[in-house]
Amino acid sequence: MTLDLLTTHYNYYAVVLLLGIGLYTVIESPNLVKKVIGMNVFQTGIFLFFITLAYRSGGNPPVVTEGAGPYVSPLPHVLILTAIVVGVSLTAVALALVVRVYSEYGTLDEHTLEELYHD
């Protein structure tokens, strides 16, 4: 039963693991740059969920030509294309804030920052 699920839902289990790894990095890593990396890993996990949902056995890429069907679903691909670009924008803003924090406080360590903030 469990093995059966693993062979038919393996990508979804990878999604769950990626979400876990991303969340762990965001919570646990004291370094601000690594928190941004964790956020991106979490995001990619969700992308994998969408692209897996769009997949169809024996399907071709959704470029419509005579007799090339069946195709995988194009809609999740579009949503994820948008999400990738938005993700990069988010990363750029987050890293700009990180650089600014460093130039103000001289550290990227979460715990040191907390101490400096309370002093």
Add this chain to the structure above:
Amino acid sequence: MTLTLIEAALLVFVLGCAVGAALLKDTLAAVMAFAAYSLGVSVLWLVLQAPDVGLTEAAVGAGIMTVLFLLALSNTTSPDVDRLFESVGWRSAALVAGFVVLIGATVPALPTIGDPNSAVVGGEVSQYYLENAYAQTEVKNAVTAVLAAYRGFDTLGEGVVVFSAVVVTLSVLRREVVA
């Protein structure tokens, strides 16, 4: 679809790189692990028949993102690296394990991978785009047709997000020059 060898290898590679990015103490090493991770993911998109997403991920995710991280690193310092990996924080690990079990419990409710009758693949909306995209927009690539025509306002919103991100990034970084 059954699990092919190439997809199994890709999933293992991607998960390994993610763990590396999470646990490597040196930030430069973590960024490199993340770049390898993005590249692995973009190949995974090709295996899942999503070439448009794969190209974007390779150019933007593995390319531009890595440049952004390296720029940020060159303007900051790396923490003192006394050992290769960070120690695992057990409290966070327990919390994340709870989260993983909770989300993992919902997986059996999802349709089988590659099921042609699932709500997404066999649904009305997907079929409408595939059947009418060429007749209505004269674009053969259904992804481009949906992106630029059917959901054009979404893409306009995406442009607004990118524009705001550029404005915010510049204003955050410029303030120290002005003030």
